[in-house]
Amino acid sequence: MGKLSDYKKKKDFLVCVDSDGCAMDTMDIKHIRCFGPCMVKEWRLEEWKEEILTRWNEINLYTMTRGINRFKALSMILKEISEKYISIEDLDILTEWVENSKELSNDALQKAIDERESICLKKALSWSKAVNSSINKLPEEEKLPFEGVKEALAYAHKTADVAIVSSANLDAVMEEWERFGLIPYTDIVLAQDSGSKAFCIGELLKAGYEKNHVIMCGDAPGDLDAAKKNGVFYYPILVKKEKESWEEFMEEGFSHLKDGTYKGEYQEKKIGEFLKNLGG
Ligand SMILES: [Mg+2]
Structure with missing residues (x-):
């Protein structure tokens, strides 16, 4: 090649x-089984799990934001969750990073964490890593x-x-x-x-x-x-x-x-x- x-x-x-x-x-399985559930776990959102997972899948799979960067989707849904269900600690710092960072990746997020103490940035990175490892564990025969x-x-x-x-x-x-x-x-x-x-x-x-x-x-x-x-x-x-x-x-x-x-x-x-x- x-x-x-x-x-x-x-x-x-x-x-x-x-x-x-x-x-x-591969998109449905990654979002339905990895991205959404890892977010619910990271931010302890079990109480509103069904509604939140449905909304995650709408954002990432079934509407015009399909295919959006994972951190953009995260900041978008956490804002909604914060308004609707429970306040998300430090969300402004994540939103600011998503809006201003030249690169939206785990490496870029780690650099931001090194420069600035923030619980929400740390959680976002922990979530993103958990998502990757959960995607790696998906059985081959299902992709x-x-x-x-x-x-x-x-x-x-x-x-x-x-x-x-x-x-x-x-x-x-x-x-x-x-x-x-x-x-x-x-x-x-x-x-x-x-x-x-x-x-x-x-x-x-x-x-x-x-x-x-x-x-x-x-x-x-x-x-x-x-x-x-x-x-x-x-x-x-x-x-x-x-x-x-x-x-x-x-x-x-x-x-x-x-x-x-x-x-x-x-x-x-x-x-x-x-x-x-x-x-x-
Ligand atoms: Mg595609």
Whole structure:
């Protein structure tokens, strides 16, 4: 699998595919079993557990904030919890960090803690680490590709180059795609370490594709933005309708790309369905 800097186009079309929640059915399980429950435990919110978990899943999976950074989601929901159920100690300091930090990661949070004593920052880091370890313990057999992904990618790969464009960890993406035999239908794997999705698509375009020959398949508003920033098409994999979305891509979406009829009516219809599905 080559690097972005020496990537060469082999075909005239390019299909970019996000991994988590688009090709891989991994978003629901991570949020439902790891992110939400770890938060309830860290802040001892058992009394309001059901309502809080439902709200966590709405924010991270089923509305326009789908795919949001974990710390942004945390600060958002803790604010709601503080207003509705119980005061969250030191929340202002976390909110301020989320709004102002250049990087929102465990490392960046550790640096903030080193500079400033704060119970809420410490709890946020402890939660984030607990989430990672709980995700690592999820059984492999429960992290599967969506139905129809392999068929759709194999079909597209006959006439298009296929690039994985993901913001997840490279090793995790490679491991999952290899385990399910999807790597043979891809030409390059771009993950967290390659840069933002918008940047990656921009770099791929430099290989010489026409913009109206390039499509981004994604499941979150960030994927749509990355496509728009580069002036390429967007194909949504709709949450809770993933199998149908991949079937339609194979039966209809990809043909529109190839015969030059993606632009206009079909593209607008697909974006409309995507926004409506997330209540946007
Ligand atoms: Mg995704």
